[in-house]
Amino acid sequence: DAKTTQPNSMESNEEEPVHLPCNHSTISGTDYIHWYRQLPSQGPEYVIHGLTSNVNNRMASLAIAEDRKSSTLILHRATLRDAAVYYCIPLRNQFYFGTGTSLTVIP
């Protein structure tokens, strides 16, 4: 199974962009990259997913490296409600959650 590496924690100021990195160097060519986030005391929430091209939706953007060994979740303007743990998960492994990145948004 493809393994992922994410920083344990990050901070951002409110209203500023946030770039959350993920390394998945062992990902296979057909695995999609999924991102989820978990707010305190809630179940995780789907954020975005992609295969090779950059993807945008109403919540975030996903930038995938050309070699697909890494990706970056981009929150264009962080709000206090974006404070959560963000998980990057390859499709084949998407049943298993790593430790994720805990994002703190500073007012």
Next chain:
Amino acid sequence: GAVVSQHPSWVICKSGTSVKIECRSLDFQATTMFWYRQFPKQSLMLMATSNEGSKATYEQGVEKDKFLINHASLTLSTLTVTSAHPEDSSFYICSARQQANSPLHFGNGTRLTVT
């Protein structure tokens, strides 16, 4: 968007009793549902995978006789914690997906406290 409803959101029970948690996909048919457990300050731990109409597949170390999973329809899966003990106190979360490559959609979790 796809909605997964989990009930109850919290439950307190006495040691030795059983507790049933329901997970429903409200606006889609879920071919596969997953059950997780999460302890404080930790990540989600997959307990089992269930496919409609077949027996659940449990992760290593998860007792299938203690955590009974039933996936009787394409929109409902249940987890029963039998003979609960204080160490079973945790946050239980279900998720569901429509098909193999679909994203997972999660319930809001059930906080179980065993006294």
